[in-house]
Amino acid sequence: MLKIGITGGIGSGKTTICHIFEALGTSVFYADDVAKQIMVTDPVLVAGIKGTFGEESYQQNGVLNNKYIAGIVFNDAAQLAKLNALVHPAVFRAFDTWVAQVPETCPYILKEAALLFESGSYQMCDKNILVTAPVEVRMARVMARDQVSQAQVKARMDKQYTDEQKLKMADFFIVNDESSSVIEQVLSLHQQFLQIKD
Ligand code: ATP
Secondary structure, three states, X not given: OOEEEEEEOOOOXXXXXXXXXXXXXXXXXXXXXXXXXXXXXXXXXXXXXXXXXXXXXXXOOOOEOHHHHHHHHOOOHHHHXXXXXXXXXXXXXXXHHHHHOOOXXXXXXXXXXXXXXXXXXXXXXXXXXXXXXXXHHHHHHHHHHHOOOHHHHHHHHXXXXXXXXXXXXXXXXXXXXXXXXXXXXXXXXXXXXXXXXX
């Protein structure tokens, strides 16, 4: 199965673009959503998080104590690295399990992850797409979508590689700046992936 990684900075529009690929018949693994799910459902991961950050990491009913975890990792790179060292391998395992159940009729699959390059996940994909948009456009989109301040978006942006860093690692690009046609770009890539697959 041909595996295509897709990433982009916060607000670049990668999820929106993945929905277009899905409409063309591909299946998409949304790594960030899966990470949130398995932090509650994967017993090995839950035990690892409790062992590293304490029983307070979860509420009595098993729900992740987001505020507690965020308080530990948000401004502490070493603690964030510890959390990532637990979560990323668990997401890789979940991805392998997911790939195994994708129907044969699916021409190729996409793995969408905000930290595709930062986590090393791109190395498990055959090709990787970077979605780009100007920083000010991304900023405005996320402020509108999440009802957050400019400073809050910037704090999240600062934790990601810049587009300049990611450009070197990507095989394909989609410019989602609201003046280029995204549909045309997606259709062109879709055709290329069908050819790679054959
Ligand atoms: P995150 O990293 O935060 O998950 P993302 O890269 O997945 O973000 P999306 O959630 O797809 O980005 O898009 C961010 C917001 O911008 C959404 O509200 C989406 O509807 C909007 N958006 C994306 N692309 C466009 C576009 N071409 N024109 C107008 N709005 C867009």
